[in-house]
Every structure is written in structure tokens, then in C-alpha cells.
Amino acid sequence: MTTNELIAAHMGLIKNIAGKFYNCEKEDLIQVGVIGLLKAYQNFNDTGETQFSTYAYTYIFGEMYALANQARNIKISKDLLRLYREVEKVRYDLAQKYNRLVSYEEVALFLEQDVNKVYDAVNSAQAMISLDDEANALNLHEVIPDRNRDNPDLKIDLDNSFSVLNSEEQEIIKSRYFEDLTQSEVAHKLNMTQVMVSRYEKKSLEKMRAVMM
Secondary structure, three states: OOHHHHHHHHHHHHHHHHOOOOOOOHHHHHHHHHHHHHHHHHHOOOOOOOOHHHHHHHHHHHHHHHHHHOOOOOOOOHHHHHHHHHHHHHHHHHHHHHOOOOOHHHHHHHHOOOHHHHHHHHHHHHOOOOOHHHHHOOOHHHHOOHHHOOOOOHHHHHHHHHOOOOHHHHHHHHHHHHOOOOHHHHHHHHOOOHHHHHHHHHHHHHHHHHHHO
């Protein structure tokens, strides 16, 4: 498939996502959406588990969000916000029930919702959260005070603080600080948005620090 064929085949998806933003010129959104599509195509590994359009959604939305975020005036409908809250609650409940991370496809099936609508709600709601959270987030070295660096009880303290995290938070911390993955890589691994990873990471480190202080 040529680049032009790839773009033509997914222009409907790009325009659909562009329609979710209200503070940017549509042509500008489409332009950066194409960039996101091409990035997704370069990084896509066809294992048969995820459709390319589903994989590309995050890249396209991310590029558009970066553009829209400059204006700090992103809007989202009440219906999508309501669905997003429902999706996150169900995802958390199912994760506790099955003791594992739950995909949005599973949540959509549970809610009897179209999976694309679920992704619309999740990505649109998360767009309201500034990516600046990543820059302001704590890191693991800030969680562990300097005076405890050589403390033989440090491992016990870490284990205790790690135990207060739920399974999703633990997986994010493991991926970020023990597997040394970027937030973007963790997002792809766990079927989340980068903004969600940033929020969960920040919340998790704050919980760990509270236990160790």
C-alpha cells in the first residue's frame, strides 16, 4: 500500500476524530492527523490481535490533541464524559474481579457498547488533562528519600509501599521503572492513552511516598 492509498483509506477516521475538537481549524487537524496515521503505520506490528485503525486512533488523536492543547480550550460532550466515567468504573471493577488488566474491548463488550464509541469517550475525556502532568510528576528517586539510599530495610519499605497499589498501578510502575519503558510504550503495552499512564503513574508514586514517609 502506498502512502497516498494509506491516507485515502483512513481519511474517514481522521475526519471523524478531527470533529471532536472545536478550537482548531479542521484542515490543520486533518494535517496533523495524517502525521499521526503515518507514525502509527511505522510502528504497527500486525499480530492479528489489534486492528490497525484501532491502533492508529491513539496516534491520530495524540497529534490532534497536541495541536488543540496549545489553545487550552478543549471541549467534550456530557454524553462522552458520562460514558468515560462508566467505562473507567467498569474497567476498575473487572480488573479487581479478574486480577488483571482489562482491555477497552472487554469493557465495550461488558457495556454492550461499540468499541469505537468507548475509545471516543476515553480519548476525548483524557484530552482535557494536560500532558504537562508528566513534567510535574514525581519520579521513583523522589519517592525514596536520599537518607534511605543505603538503608538495608529499603527493600521492605518499597515492598510495603508497592502493596498499596492496585494491579493496574503496579503494572505501570513495573513497566516504567523496572522495564525502563517510556510512557508512550507503556500506553501501547497496556492499551491505554499516554495521558492515562501519566495520571496513574503520578497517583501511584504519591501513594508510595505517603507509605514510606
